[in-house]
Amino acid sequence: DAKTTQPNSMESNEEEPVHLPCNHSTISGTDYIHWYRQLPSQGPEYVIHGLTSNVNNRMASLAIAEDRKSSTLILHRATLRDAAVYYCILAGTYKYIFGTGTRLKVLA
Amino acid sequence: DAEITQSPRHKITETGRQVTLACHQTWNHNNMFWYRQDLGHGLRLIHYSYGVQDTNKGEVSDGYSVSRSNTEDLPLTLESAASSQTSVYFCASSRDRSTDTQYFGPGTRLTVL
Numbered sequence: 001d002a003k004t005t006q007p008n009s010m011e012s013n014e015e016e017p018v019h020l021p022c023n024h025s026t027i028s029g030t031d032y033i034h035w036y037r038q039l040p041s042q043g044p045e046y047v048i049h050g051l052t053s054n055v056n057n058r059m060a061s062l063a064i065a066e067d068r069k070s071s072t073l074i075l076h077r078a079t080l081r082d083a084a085v086y087y088c089i090l091a092g093t094y095k096y097i098f099g100t101g102t103r104l105k106v107l108a
Numbered sequence: 109d110a111e112i113t114q115s116p117r118h119k120i121t122e123t124g125r126q127v128t129l130a131c132h133q134t135w136n137h138n139n140m141f142w143y144r145q146d147l148g149h150g151l152r153l154i155h156y157s158y159g160v161q162d163t164n165k166g167e168v169s170d171g172y173s174v175s176r177s178n179t180e181d182l183p184l185t186l187e188s189a190a191s192s193q194t195s196v197y198f199c200a201s202s203r204d205r206s207t208d209t210q211y212f213g214p215g216t217r218l219t220v221l
Contacts, residue, residue, distance in 0.1 A: 032207045043198050043212030044151070087150065091207040096141070097167075098151040 022088030131199030140182040
């Protein structure tokens with residue numbers, strides 16, 4: 001099964017942009033790239049997803065490499081409420097695999 | 109508003125007992141999923157269902173079972189609880205395709221003594 005690799009933790013200063021990387025070298029052509037985040041003591045919540053093109057929504061942007069073997073979640077201005085574990089997931093037929101995620105710490 | 113709920117939110121049980129965790133969604137989603145979350149492992153898929161009467165094993169299905177008799181509910185049963193099944197359990201649902209966004213419940217913290 002396809003897996004993703006993310007750094008265990010990252011830090012950012014408040015109001016600064018954050019780039020969260022994800023490697024998925026075994027991605028198949030039909031896999032979507034999803035990002036979720038999990039706040040303390042809560043279930044994961046959807047952030048953004050894409051297939052080939054870069055995507056933007058009110059929460060974040062997703063930049064996908066041309067070969068699709070990596071992607072980057074971009075938070076344009078980190079706030080204290082963005083402190084969470086961020087998961088990069090490959091979603092395809094019969095598979096939706098979470099990795100261990102990146103714990104983002106936002107410094108005031 | 110549509111939602112996904114889990115019950116109980118906390119459960120303490122003894123080794124060897126049968127335990128059932130409930131999951132109920134009001135979105136009329138076809139797909140439902142059960143995950144467990146342990147420190148250092150992220151979320152791992154236990155079982156999933158793509159519709160009524162459909163169930164499938166995930167990566168950590170041993171010792172667990174599910175049944176889907178209607179669209180709204182996917183109960184997770186631990187046939188004979190073991191201490192290794194102490195974990196936080198999350199239920200999720202999605203609309204149609206396996207690539208659709210998943211909506212997660214608040215979780216059930218299960219302790220097996």
